[in-house]
Amino acid sequence: MTTTVDAATAPAAAVAAAGATVWLTGLPSAGKTTIALALADRLRAEGHRVEILDGDEIRTFLSAGLGFSPEDRDTNIQRIGFVAELLASNGVKVLAPVIAPYAASRAAVAARHAEQGTPYLEVHVATPVEVCSERDVKGLYAKQAAGEISGLTGVDDPYEAPTAPDLRIQAHTQPVADSAAALHALLTERGLA
């Protein structure tokens, strides 16, 4: 059973009360967090309850001690997916700007949501690695190039791009507001905003 609300007929209050998880997957510095923050502002202004489960922050608490091996990344994703589903099934719009490089990990999160009848949207923030490495918000690309770190997603570690996301955003070709608007339109189309 799905909890998605029919946008055409549902009152605004019901749409605002419908929970969902929106997972923004993409490379480091792709713009996942920036777009999630812009969408969160808009949703909150419209009366939605919103939580952002940011990969970076989660690794400080919920996933403290985990590294970036395939196993640790999967554990991280499943933990975030678990919390996201709990929140979403209680009426929260959950935005997860988390790399989630492996298709199987993402599929497991989607399956958990499907089992519970909780709406789940996969969004690929498809900024190319050349643009991400120029932005290099945290200096990781420079460190990898200098040989100070290895295993950087999209450079010397895998990134399995989604083959059929609910939405693929060419985020580098448009302003942040347009990316957030595209995501908002998707939520509206699904009866979630």
Ligand SMILES: Nc1ncnc2c1ncn2[C@@H]1O[C@H](COP(=O)(O)OS(=O)(=O)O)[C@@H](OP(=O)(O)O)[C@H]1O
């Ligand atoms: N080796 C390596 N590869 C990828 N990312 C790295 C690495 N080391 C540190 N970081 C920084 O960790 C931030 C959070 O990563 P995530 O939890 O989203 O990664 S994962 O989904 O578990 O793969 C991630 O945050 P974002 O840049 O916001 O995506 C990175 O900045």
Ligand SMILES: Nc1ncnc2c1ncn2[C@@H]1O[C@H](COP(=O)(O)OP(=O)(O)O)[C@@H](O)[C@H]1O
């Ligand atoms: N068109 C754009 N869309 C999204 N972010 C952009 C864009 N142009 C520049 N940026 C910048 O790129 C950086 C992306 O960083 P961030 O959102 O933390 O990425 P991620 O969460 O994917 O690691 C931010 O500093 C943001 O201001």
